[in-house]
Amino acid sequence: MAKIRKAYFCQGCGYESAKWLGRCPSCGEWNTFVEELVTKDSGVGGAGALSFLPQGNAKPLPVDSISIAPEPRMTLGSGEVDRILGGGLVPGSMVLIGGEPGIGKSTLALQLALKNPLLKTLYVSGEESAQQIKLRADRLGGSGKGCYILSETLLENILAHAQELKPNLIVVDSIQTLASKRIESSPGSVSQIRDCAATLLKYAKETGTPVFVIGHITKDGVIAGPKVLEHIVDVVMQFEGDSQHVYRILRSTKNRFGATSELGIFEMTGAGLREVSNPSEILITHRQEPLSGVAIAASIDGVRPFLIEIQALVSTAVYGTPQRSTTGFDIRRLNMLLAVLEKRAGFQLASKDVFLNIAGGLKVSDPAIDLAVAVAVLSSNLDMPIPAGCCFAAEVGLSGEVRPVARIDQRISEAEKLGFKKIYASAYNQKGLKTPGSIEVVFAGKIEEMLHKLLK
Numbered sequence: 036m037a038k039i040r041k042a043y044f045c046q047g048c049g050y051e052s053a054k055w056l057g058r059c060p061s062c063g064e065w066n067t068f069v070e071e072l073v074t075k076d077s078g079v080g081g082a083g084a085l086s087f088l089p090q091g092n093a094k095p096l097p098v099d100s101i102s103i104a105p106e107p108r109m110t111l112g113s114g115e116v117d118r119i120l121g122g123g124l125v126p127g128s129m130v131l132i133g134g135e136p137g138i139g140k141s142t143l144a145l146q147l148a149l150k151n152p153l154l155k156t157l158y159v160s161g162e163e164s165a166q167q168i169k170l171r172a173d174r175l176g177g178s179g180k181g182c183y184i185l186s187e188t189l190l191e192n193i194l195a196h197a198q199e200l201k202p203n204l205i206v207v208d209s210i211q212t213l214a215s216k217r218i219e220s221s222p223g224s225v226s227q228i229r230d231c232a233a234t235l236l237k238y239a240k241e242t243g244t245p246v247f248v249i250g251h252i253t254k255d256g257v258i259a260g261p262k263v264l265e266h267i268v269d270v271v272m273q274f275e276g277d278s279q280h281v282y283r284i285l286r287s288t289k290n291r292f293g294a295t296s297e298l299g300i301f302e303m304t305g306a307g308l309r310e311v312s313n314p315s316e317i318l319i320t321h322r323q324e325p326l327s328g329v330a331i332a333a334s335i336d337g338v339r340p341f342l343i344e345i346q347a348l349v350s351t352a353v354y355g356t357p358q359r360s361t362t363g364f365d366i367r368r369l370n371m372l373l374a375v376l377e378k379r380a381g382f383q384l385a386s387k388d389v390f391l392n393i394a395g396g397l398k399v400s401d402p403a404i405d406l407a408v409a410v411a412v413l414s415s416n417l418d419m420p421i422p423a424g425c426c427f428a429a430e431v432g433l434s435g436e437v438r439p440v441a442r443i444d445q446r447i448s449e450a451e452k453l454g455f456k457k458i459y460a461s462a463y464n465q466k467g468l469k470t471p472g473s474i475e476v477v478f479a480g481k482i483e484e485m486l487h488k489l490l491k
Contacts, residue, residue: 041072042071043055043069043071044069044224044226045064045068045261047059047064048263049263055068106125106292108120109125111123111154113146113147113310115299115301115310116147118299119287119297120290120292120293121290121293121294122293125245125269126244126245128270128291129245129267130247130248130268130270130271131248131249131265131268131270132144132247132272133252134252134275136251139301140274141162141249142175142307143274143301144158144206144208144249145158145175146307147206149172149178149179149182150177151181152181154204155181155202157200157205158184158206159205160186161188161209161222165185174307181203189215189216190235191216194234194238197244203245204244204245205247206247207246209251210228210264213231214227223260228260228261228264229263236268269291270290270292272288276396282301283302283303284299284301284336285298286299286337296337296338298336314341315341315449316453318342318343318395319331319344319394320394325421327414327419327420327421328347328348328349328414329344329420329421330345330411331345332344332399332404333428333446333449333450334399334401334446335442335445336399340446342450343397346391346411347389347392347412347414347415349388349412349416352386357386358390359373359389361390361391363397363399369389369408371433372412375431375433376409376482379435380482380486382413384412387416391411405430405431406459406482410486410489424455425456425489427459427460428447428458428459429464430461435481435482437460437482437485439461439463440464446458447474456474457474457476458474459485460476460477460478462478
């Protein structure tokens with residue numbers, strides 16, 4: 036007979052407590068404990084009936100005697116997604132996709148199901164009806180012959196349909212809407228998410244069917260539910276971007292079958308998500324004449340190099356208190372660069388308003404764009420356009436030194452491929468640098484030396 040008891044669970048990490056606590060002793064968050072009903076099957080015989088004899092067929096093996104074989108991969112028809120997964124989807128794996136509301140998670144999942152008619156896909160939605168999904172499918176296009184739609188939230192019914200249909204891929208949208216009969220709490224609770232995810236993982240491993248799971252995120256930007264959800268799955272992918280812009284970035288934060296340094300860039304259109312094979316050509320604006328306050332930075336995100344456009348505007352502070360505003364760039368790092376330019380290069384920027392924007396709605400944390408930010412700010416302050424065909428790849432230190440950056444060869448090759456004639460880099464990157472082709476590399480060790488070579 037099943038026993039029902041009450042317990043308190045932390046909504047942040049899943050910590051269980053017999054009483055309500057104001058602060059979670061595991062993750063340190065405040066006011067995250069919620070009361071839930073827990074169903075537990077009563078065992079027969081009590082603790083004395085425990086047996087320490089092996090119950091399964093698994094045996095400890097020496098590591099030298101274990102044979103390995105390459106994992107077979109299932110292609111999803113999307114070059115960006117296949118590359119992020121490490122070459123394709125591994126059978127029996129479980130993939131979690133998280134992102135903000137309206138970013139395109141459901142569109143990406145449905146598009147993968149529609150673009151692969153050879154794969155029998157079971158698309159399970161707990162948020163939309165079959166008619167709503169059909170309207171989106173007509174807009175996205177694709178044959179859809181192998182895509183089966185199921186609007187269901189009860190986990191037992193979903194697994195029953197999966198056993199009958201025997202699909203090649205299961206998509207669940209979303210894990211926070213599922214509920215199991217074994218748990219008395221409401222859908223989205225810690226115990227429901229943990230139990231449903233573990234059951235889906237067990238089904239995936241036993242049948243060899245890969246499962247795509249979509250997860251909501253909290254206001255802090257992390258996937259809602261217990262942290263154990265990210266430990267259960269094999270791959271965790273984050274869908275990033277701004278709903279006001281058309282570009283989306285899909286990056287992997289965990290991958291048991293590949294690297295976590297890959298990322299894919301998509302463009303949101305009326306017909307769904309379009310893969311961007313060369314983001315540098317799209318993120319850079321092609322102008323007829325050079326403008327002040329615009330600099331091109333050679334950045335790398337993961338293992339993928341691309342060039343981005345830095346836009347800066349410097350004006351006199353109207354109300355006496357200067358403003359500092361950034362979009363896609365850390366405002367604290369901007370304040371640091373402004374202090375370096377004033378202290379080391381002699382530019383008076385303390386009484387100026389400074390606005391900085393990364394074109395395309397991207398959020399960049401690569402320190403190699405420091406030099407491009409500093410040059411864009413000075414270009415706007417002096418109202419002097421940067422010479423055409425120039426880009427920058429270097430970090431700026433507090434002492435005014437131009438510091439080296441990693442993988443300078445890839446940055447130079449990307450700039451050369453897009454037709455740039457000159458790239459400015461740190462003098463400390465000269466050691467071991469391969470001979471560039473048609474592009475000229477200008478080296479400098481100090482920020483003032485770099486500006487002198489640029490503005491001479």
